[in-house]
Amino acid sequence: MSQQEAQQQENGLTAQDYYFDSYSHWGIHEEMLKDDVRTLSYRDAIMQNPHLFRDKVVLDVGCGTGILSMFCARAGAKHVYGIDMSEIIHKAREIVNINKLSDRITVIKGKMEDIQLPVEKVDIIVSEWMGYFLLYESMLDTVLLARDRYLAPGGLMFPDRAKLLIAAIEDAEYKEEKIGFWDDVYGFDFSPIKRDVWKEPLVDNVDRIAVNTNSCEILSIDLTTVKKEELSFSSPFEITATRNDYVHAFLAWFDVEFSACHKPLSFSTGPFSRYTHWKQTVFYTHKDLTVKNGEYIRGTISCKPAERNHRELDIDISYNFIPKDEEREVVSEELSYRMC
Numbered sequence: 001m002s003q004q005e006a007q008q009q010e011n012g013l014t015a016q017d018y019y020f021d022s023y024s025h026w027g028i029h030e031e032m033l034k035d036d037v038r039t040l041s042y043r044d045a046i047m048q049n050p051h052l053f054r055d056k057v058v059l060d061v062g063c064g065t066g067i068l069s070m071f072c073a074r075a076g077a078k079h080v081y082g083i084d085m086s087e088i089i090h091k092a093r094e095i096v097n098i099n100k101l102s103d104r105i106t107v108i109k110g111k112m113e114d115i116q117l118p119v120e121k122v123d124i125i126v127s128e129w130m131g132y133f134l135l136y137e138s139m140l141d142t143v144l145l146a147r148d149r150y151l152a153p154g155g156l157m158f159p160d161r162a163k164l165l166i167a168a169i170e171d172a173e174y175k176e177e178k179i180g181f182w183d184d185v186y187g188f189d190f191s192p193i194k195r196d197v198w199k200e201p202l203v204d205n206v207d208r209i210a211v212n213t214n215s216c217e218i219l220s221i222d223l224t225t226v227k228k229e230e231l232s233f234s235s236p237f238e239i240t241a242t243r244n245d246y247v248h249a250f251l252a253w254f255d256v257e258f259s260a261c262h263k264p265l266s267f268s269t270g271p272f273s274r275y276t277h278w279k280q281t282v283f284y285t286h287k288d289l290t291v292k293n294g295e296y297i298r299g300t301i302s303c304k305p306a307e308r309n310h311r312e313l314d315i316d317i318s319y320n321f322i323p324k325d326e327e328r329e330v331v332s333e334e335l336s337y338r339m340c
Protein backbone atom coordinates (compact mmCIF):
# COMPACT_ATOMS: atom_id res chain seq x y z
CA MET A 1 0.00 0.00 0.00
CA SER A 2 1.40 3.41 -0.92
CA GLN A 3 1.67 6.17 1.67
CA GLN A 4 -1.08 8.05 -0.13
CA GLU A 5 -3.38 4.99 -0.02
CA ALA A 6 -2.62 4.46 3.67
CA GLN A 7 -3.54 8.07 4.41
CA GLN A 8 -6.74 7.70 2.41
CA GLN A 9 -7.68 4.55 4.32
CA GLU A 10 -7.04 6.30 7.61
CA ASN A 11 -9.41 9.07 6.53
CA GLY A 12 -12.01 6.47 5.57
CA LEU A 13 -11.76 7.48 1.90
CA THR A 14 -10.97 5.27 -1.07
CA ALA A 15 -9.06 6.19 -4.24
CA GLN A 16 -12.51 6.28 -5.89
CA ASP A 17 -13.72 8.95 -3.44
CA TYR A 18 -10.59 10.98 -4.06
CA TYR A 19 -11.02 10.69 -7.81
CA PHE A 20 -14.57 12.05 -7.80
CA ASP A 21 -13.73 14.59 -5.14
CA SER A 22 -11.08 16.03 -7.45
CA TYR A 23 -13.89 17.01 -9.83
CA SER A 24 -16.10 18.59 -7.14
CA HIS A 25 -14.44 22.01 -7.04
CA TRP A 26 -15.13 24.53 -9.78
CA GLY A 27 -11.38 25.14 -10.26
CA ILE A 28 -10.77 22.03 -12.34
CA HIS A 29 -13.87 22.78 -14.43
CA GLU A 30 -12.64 26.33 -15.01
CA GLU A 31 -9.40 24.90 -16.41
CA MET A 32 -11.29 22.52 -18.72
CA LEU A 33 -13.85 25.10 -19.87
CA LYS A 34 -11.11 27.66 -20.59
CA ASP A 35 -9.20 25.10 -22.66
CA ASP A 36 -10.79 26.40 -25.81
CA VAL A 37 -9.11 23.88 -28.13
CA ARG A 38 -10.98 21.24 -26.13
CA THR A 39 -14.28 23.00 -25.47
CA LEU A 40 -14.67 24.64 -28.89
CA SER A 41 -13.92 21.33 -30.61
CA TYR A 42 -16.79 19.70 -28.71
CA ARG A 43 -19.03 22.73 -29.29
CA ASP A 44 -18.35 22.76 -33.04
CA ALA A 45 -18.63 18.99 -33.40
CA ILE A 46 -22.06 19.11 -31.74
CA MET A 47 -23.53 22.44 -32.79
CA GLN A 48 -22.37 22.37 -36.40
CA ASN A 49 -24.18 19.05 -36.82
CA PRO A 50 -27.77 19.70 -35.76
CA HIS A 51 -28.90 17.18 -38.39
CA LEU A 52 -27.28 14.47 -36.24
CA PHE A 53 -28.67 15.71 -32.91
CA ARG A 54 -32.19 16.86 -33.84
CA ASP A 55 -34.81 14.87 -31.87
CA LYS A 56 -32.18 12.44 -30.61
CA VAL A 57 -31.74 11.07 -27.09
CA VAL A 58 -28.21 11.77 -25.84
CA LEU A 59 -26.18 10.46 -22.90
CA ASP A 60 -23.41 12.73 -21.54
CA VAL A 61 -21.05 10.50 -19.56
CA GLY A 62 -19.37 12.58 -16.84
CA CYS A 63 -21.27 15.80 -17.55
CA GLY A 64 -19.37 17.93 -14.98
CA THR A 65 -20.84 21.46 -15.19
CA GLY A 66 -23.23 20.33 -17.94
CA ILE A 67 -21.52 22.18 -20.78
CA LEU A 68 -21.66 19.33 -23.32
CA SER A 69 -25.27 18.48 -22.38
CA MET A 70 -26.23 22.10 -23.08
CA PHE A 71 -24.43 22.09 -26.46
CA CYS A 72 -26.47 18.98 -27.34
CA ALA A 73 -29.75 20.58 -26.24
CA ARG A 74 -28.92 23.69 -28.29
CA ALA A 75 -28.20 21.43 -31.28
CA GLY A 76 -31.78 20.17 -31.03
CA ALA A 77 -31.53 16.96 -28.98
CA LYS A 78 -34.93 15.73 -27.77
CA HIS A 79 -33.51 14.82 -24.38
CA VAL A 80 -30.08 14.69 -22.78
CA TYR A 81 -29.14 12.65 -19.70
CA GLY A 82 -26.07 14.07 -17.97
CA ILE A 83 -24.47 11.74 -15.43
CA ASP A 84 -21.77 12.64 -12.91
CA MET A 85 -20.64 11.21 -9.61
CA SER A 86 -18.95 14.33 -8.30
CA GLU A 87 -20.59 17.14 -6.30
CA ILE A 88 -20.24 19.54 -9.25
CA ILE A 89 -23.45 17.98 -10.58
CA HIS A 90 -25.48 20.14 -8.18
CA LYS A 91 -24.09 23.20 -9.95
CA ALA A 92 -24.82 21.56 -13.31
CA ARG A 93 -28.46 21.19 -12.27
CA GLU A 94 -28.68 24.89 -11.32
CA ILE A 95 -26.89 25.95 -14.52
CA VAL A 96 -29.28 23.88 -16.64
CA ASN A 97 -32.22 25.46 -14.80
CA ILE A 98 -31.15 29.06 -15.16
CA ASN A 99 -30.44 28.47 -18.84
CA LYS A 100 -34.03 27.21 -19.20
CA LEU A 101 -33.02 23.78 -20.42
CA SER A 102 -34.33 21.65 -17.58
CA ASP A 103 -37.21 20.35 -19.71
CA ARG A 104 -34.63 18.81 -22.09
CA ILE A 105 -31.70 17.94 -19.82
CA THR A 106 -31.92 15.59 -16.85
CA VAL A 107 -28.84 15.49 -14.65
CA ILE A 108 -28.38 12.43 -12.49
CA LYS A 109 -25.87 12.12 -9.66
CA GLY A 110 -24.25 8.73 -9.52
CA LYS A 111 -21.57 6.46 -10.87
CA MET A 112 -22.30 5.59 -14.47
CA GLU A 113 -21.60 1.97 -13.55
CA ASP A 114 -24.32 1.96 -10.86
CA ILE A 115 -27.16 4.08 -12.17
CA GLN A 116 -30.13 2.96 -14.23
CA LEU A 117 -31.10 5.40 -16.98
CA PRO A 118 -34.82 6.10 -17.35
CA VAL A 119 -34.54 5.06 -21.03
CA GLU A 120 -33.45 1.74 -22.46
CA LYS A 121 -31.29 3.10 -25.28
CA VAL A 122 -29.77 6.39 -26.42
CA ASP A 123 -28.91 7.56 -29.94
CA ILE A 124 -25.69 9.40 -29.13
CA ILE A 125 -23.08 9.26 -26.35
CA VAL A 126 -20.95 12.35 -25.76
CA SER A 127 -18.14 12.36 -23.25
CA GLU A 128 -14.92 14.14 -22.48
CA TRP A 129 -13.01 11.27 -20.93
CA MET A 130 -9.40 11.85 -22.02
CA GLY A 131 -6.65 12.00 -19.43
CA TYR A 132 -2.94 12.72 -19.63
CA PHE A 133 -1.31 10.31 -22.09
CA LEU A 134 -4.90 9.76 -23.28
CA LEU A 135 -5.59 6.85 -20.92
CA TYR A 136 -4.64 8.21 -17.49
CA GLU A 137 -7.69 8.14 -15.14
CA SER A 138 -9.11 5.18 -17.15
CA MET A 139 -12.39 7.03 -17.65
CA LEU A 140 -12.69 5.48 -21.09
CA ASP A 141 -13.61 2.19 -19.35
CA THR A 142 -16.74 3.93 -18.06
CA VAL A 143 -17.63 5.31 -21.51
CA LEU A 144 -17.28 1.85 -23.06
CA LEU A 145 -19.49 0.35 -20.37
CA ALA A 146 -22.13 3.04 -21.11
CA ARG A 147 -21.81 2.31 -24.83
CA ASP A 148 -22.32 -1.43 -24.37
CA ARG A 149 -25.29 -0.90 -22.05
CA TYR A 150 -27.12 1.98 -23.67
CA LEU A 151 -26.07 2.86 -27.22
CA ALA A 152 -28.72 1.89 -29.76
CA PRO A 153 -27.48 -0.10 -32.78
CA GLY A 154 -26.00 2.36 -35.26
CA GLY A 155 -25.76 5.04 -32.55
CA LEU A 156 -22.98 7.63 -32.55
CA MET A 157 -20.06 8.27 -30.22
CA PHE A 158 -18.76 11.86 -29.82
CA PRO A 159 -15.77 11.68 -30.18
CA ASP A 160 -15.31 8.33 -31.91
CA ARG A 161 -11.57 8.16 -32.70
CA ALA A 162 -8.41 8.73 -30.72
CA LYS A 163 -4.75 7.99 -31.29
CA LEU A 164 -1.54 8.16 -29.33
CA LEU A 165 1.78 9.17 -30.89
CA ILE A 166 5.42 9.08 -29.88
CA ALA A 167 8.52 11.03 -30.98
CA ALA A 168 11.86 11.98 -29.42
CA ILE A 169 13.12 15.33 -28.13
CA GLU A 170 16.24 17.25 -27.26
CA ASP A 171 15.77 18.44 -23.67
CA ALA A 172 19.20 18.70 -22.01
CA GLU A 173 18.51 21.76 -19.92
CA TYR A 174 15.23 20.68 -18.38
CA LYS A 175 16.41 17.08 -17.91
CA GLU A 176 19.30 18.43 -15.86
CA GLU A 177 16.95 20.66 -13.86
CA LYS A 178 14.44 17.87 -13.13
CA ILE A 179 16.72 14.82 -12.81
CA GLY A 180 20.34 15.95 -12.51
CA PHE A 181 19.27 18.21 -9.64
CA TRP A 182 19.03 15.22 -7.27
CA ASP A 183 22.71 14.30 -7.72
CA ASP A 184 23.85 17.17 -5.58
CA VAL A 185 21.33 18.87 -3.31
CA TYR A 186 23.27 21.43 -1.26
CA GLY A 187 26.24 19.06 -1.30
CA PHE A 188 24.25 15.85 -0.54
CA ASP A 189 23.53 12.83 -2.74
CA PHE A 190 19.73 12.60 -3.15
CA SER A 191 19.75 9.64 -5.54
CA PRO A 192 16.99 7.72 -3.65
CA ILE A 193 14.60 10.46 -4.83
CA LYS A 194 16.21 10.58 -8.26
CA ARG A 195 15.25 6.92 -8.81
CA ASP A 196 11.58 7.84 -8.33
CA VAL A 197 11.83 10.97 -10.46
CA TRP A 198 13.05 8.86 -13.41
CA LYS A 199 9.97 6.69 -13.10
CA GLU A 200 7.39 9.46 -13.28
CA PRO A 201 6.67 10.77 -16.75
CA LEU A 202 6.57 14.54 -16.80
CA VAL A 203 3.41 16.24 -18.06
CA ASP A 204 4.53 19.49 -19.61
CA ASN A 205 4.26 21.71 -22.62
CA VAL A 206 7.14 21.00 -25.00
CA ASP A 207 8.31 23.46 -27.64
CA ARG A 208 7.96 22.11 -31.18
CA ILE A 209 11.65 23.04 -31.75
CA ALA A 210 12.65 20.31 -29.27
CA VAL A 211 11.17 17.53 -31.40
CA ASN A 212 13.97 15.99 -33.46
CA THR A 213 12.38 12.87 -35.00
CA ASN A 214 9.23 12.16 -36.94
CA SER A 215 6.33 10.74 -34.95
CA CYS A 216 4.91 7.23 -34.87
CA GLU A 217 1.39 6.12 -33.98
CA ILE A 218 1.38 3.69 -31.05
CA LEU A 219 -2.35 3.28 -30.44
CA SER A 220 -5.44 3.91 -32.52
CA ILE A 221 -8.88 3.60 -30.96
CA ASP A 222 -12.24 3.35 -32.66
CA LEU A 223 -14.64 4.09 -29.82
CA THR A 224 -17.54 2.42 -31.56
CA THR A 225 -15.85 -0.99 -31.38
CA VAL A 226 -12.85 -0.97 -29.01
CA LYS A 227 -12.93 -3.29 -25.99
CA LYS A 228 -11.62 -2.39 -22.55
CA GLU A 229 -8.94 -5.12 -22.77
CA GLU A 230 -7.48 -3.46 -25.88
CA LEU A 231 -6.60 -0.38 -23.82
CA SER A 232 -3.76 -2.40 -22.32
CA PHE A 233 -1.43 -2.45 -25.29
CA SER A 234 2.06 -3.16 -26.46
CA SER A 235 3.14 -1.47 -29.65
CA PRO A 236 6.38 -1.43 -31.64
CA PHE A 237 7.58 1.96 -32.87
CA GLU A 238 10.22 3.29 -35.22
CA ILE A 239 11.14 6.97 -35.35
CA THR A 240 13.66 8.67 -37.61
CA ALA A 241 15.92 11.57 -36.61
CA THR A 242 15.11 14.69 -38.62
CA ARG A 243 18.44 16.43 -37.84
CA ASN A 244 21.80 15.84 -36.19
CA ASP A 245 21.04 16.23 -32.51
CA TYR A 246 20.94 14.68 -29.03
CA VAL A 247 17.93 12.74 -27.74
CA HIS A 248 17.09 13.03 -24.03
CA ALA A 249 13.52 11.75 -23.89
CA PHE A 250 10.54 10.31 -25.68
CA LEU A 251 7.50 12.49 -26.04
CA ALA A 252 3.90 11.26 -26.33
CA TRP A 253 0.64 13.04 -27.11
CA PHE A 254 -2.81 12.25 -28.46
CA ASP A 255 -5.20 13.38 -31.17
CA VAL A 256 -8.99 13.05 -31.04
CA GLU A 257 -11.51 12.98 -33.88
CA PHE A 258 -15.26 13.40 -34.28
CA SER A 259 -15.52 11.52 -37.56
CA ALA A 260 -19.32 11.26 -37.53
CA CYS A 261 -19.58 15.02 -38.22
CA HIS A 262 -20.61 16.17 -41.68
CA LYS A 263 -17.13 17.67 -41.94
CA PRO A 264 -14.88 15.51 -39.73
CA LEU A 265 -13.40 17.55 -36.91
CA SER A 266 -10.33 16.81 -34.84
CA PHE A 267 -7.88 18.33 -32.43
CA SER A 268 -4.36 17.49 -31.38
CA THR A 269 -2.65 17.84 -28.02
CA GLY A 270 0.75 17.59 -29.70
CA PRO A 271 3.66 20.04 -29.72
CA PHE A 272 2.80 21.30 -33.21
CA SER A 273 -0.68 22.43 -32.17
CA ARG A 274 -2.12 25.03 -29.82
CA TYR A 275 -1.74 24.57 -26.06
CA THR A 276 -4.22 22.31 -24.27
CA HIS A 277 -4.41 21.50 -20.56
CA TRP A 278 -3.33 17.93 -21.40
CA LYS A 279 0.09 19.28 -22.55
CA GLN A 280 2.38 16.39 -23.60
CA THR A 281 4.00 13.54 -21.68
CA VAL A 282 7.80 13.33 -21.43
CA PHE A 283 9.59 10.04 -20.71
CA TYR A 284 13.23 10.77 -19.88
CA THR A 285 15.67 8.11 -21.03
CA HIS A 286 18.55 7.16 -18.69
CA LYS A 287 21.09 7.44 -21.49
CA ASP A 288 21.39 10.34 -23.91
CA LEU A 289 21.67 9.52 -27.61
CA THR A 290 23.72 11.26 -30.28
CA VAL A 291 21.69 10.86 -33.44
CA LYS A 292 22.29 11.84 -37.06
CA ASN A 293 19.64 12.90 -39.53
CA GLY A 294 17.97 9.78 -40.98
CA GLU A 295 18.96 7.33 -38.23
CA TYR A 296 16.29 5.17 -36.58
CA ILE A 297 15.31 4.54 -33.00
CA ARG A 298 13.30 1.34 -32.77
CA GLY A 299 11.42 0.22 -29.72
CA THR A 300 8.31 -1.08 -28.02
CA ILE A 301 5.97 0.75 -25.69
CA SER A 302 3.57 -1.09 -23.41
CA CYS A 303 0.89 0.39 -21.21
CA LYS A 304 -1.62 -1.04 -18.76
CA PRO A 305 -3.68 0.17 -15.79
CA ALA A 306 -1.73 -0.29 -12.55
CA GLU A 307 -2.77 -3.04 -10.17
CA ARG A 308 -2.40 -0.69 -7.19
CA ASN A 309 -5.01 1.71 -8.65
CA HIS A 310 -6.68 1.13 -12.00
CA ARG A 311 -6.74 4.88 -12.76
CA GLU A 312 -2.92 4.96 -12.77
CA LEU A 313 -0.78 3.59 -15.59
CA ASP A 314 2.30 1.37 -15.77
CA ILE A 315 4.22 2.17 -18.93
CA ASP A 316 7.32 0.33 -20.20
CA ILE A 317 9.54 1.55 -23.02
CA SER A 318 12.36 -0.53 -24.47
CA TYR A 319 14.40 0.82 -27.35
CA ASN A 320 17.44 0.17 -29.45
CA PHE A 321 19.54 2.71 -31.31
CA ILE A 322 22.18 1.55 -33.80
CA PRO A 323 24.24 4.45 -35.15
CA LYS A 324 25.41 4.30 -38.77
CA ASP A 325 29.09 4.74 -37.85
CA GLU A 326 31.19 2.85 -35.32
CA GLU A 327 32.44 5.89 -33.40
CA ARG A 328 29.14 6.14 -31.58
CA GLU A 329 27.81 3.48 -29.23
CA VAL A 330 24.83 1.23 -29.78
CA VAL A 331 22.31 2.15 -27.09
CA SER A 332 19.59 -0.13 -25.71
CA GLU A 333 17.47 0.44 -22.63
CA GLU A 334 14.48 -1.07 -20.88
CA LEU A 335 12.66 1.60 -18.92
CA SER A 336 9.64 1.43 -16.60
CA TYR A 337 7.44 4.37 -15.72
CA ARG A 338 4.45 4.89 -13.43
CA MET A 339 1.87 7.59 -14.08
CA CYS A 340 0.35 8.22 -10.68
Ligand SMILES: C[S@@+](CC[C@H](N)C(=O)[O-])C[C@H]1O[C@@H](n2cnc3c(N)ncnc32)[C@H](O)[C@@H]1O
Binding pocket: 020, 023, 029, 032, 033, 061, 062, 063, 064, 065, 066, 067, 068, 083, 084, 085, 086, 088, 110, 111, 112, 113, 127, 128, 129, 130, 139, 142
Ligand atom coordinates in the same frame (compact mmCIF):
# COMPACT_ATOMS: atom_id res chain seq x y z
C1 LIG B 1 -12.95 15.46 -17.75
S1 LIG B 1 -14.40 15.85 -16.82
C2 LIG B 1 -15.48 16.46 -18.09
C3 LIG B 1 -16.60 17.34 -17.57
C4 LIG B 1 -17.52 17.92 -18.64
N1 LIG B 1 -18.10 16.90 -19.46
C5 LIG B 1 -16.79 18.91 -19.52
O1 LIG B 1 -16.56 18.59 -20.68
O2 LIG B 1 -16.44 19.98 -19.04
C6 LIG B 1 -14.99 14.24 -16.48
C7 LIG B 1 -16.17 14.16 -15.52
O3 LIG B 1 -16.62 12.81 -15.49
C8 LIG B 1 -16.99 12.44 -14.17
N2 LIG B 1 -16.87 10.98 -14.08
C9 LIG B 1 -15.74 10.25 -14.31
N3 LIG B 1 -16.00 8.94 -14.15
C10 LIG B 1 -17.32 8.84 -13.84
C11 LIG B 1 -18.17 7.73 -13.53
N4 LIG B 1 -17.70 6.49 -13.55
N5 LIG B 1 -19.47 7.98 -13.23
C12 LIG B 1 -19.94 9.26 -13.19
N6 LIG B 1 -19.17 10.35 -13.45
C13 LIG B 1 -17.88 10.14 -13.78
C14 LIG B 1 -16.05 13.24 -13.28
O4 LIG B 1 -16.60 13.43 -11.99
C15 LIG B 1 -15.88 14.54 -14.08
O5 LIG B 1 -16.79 15.53 -13.64
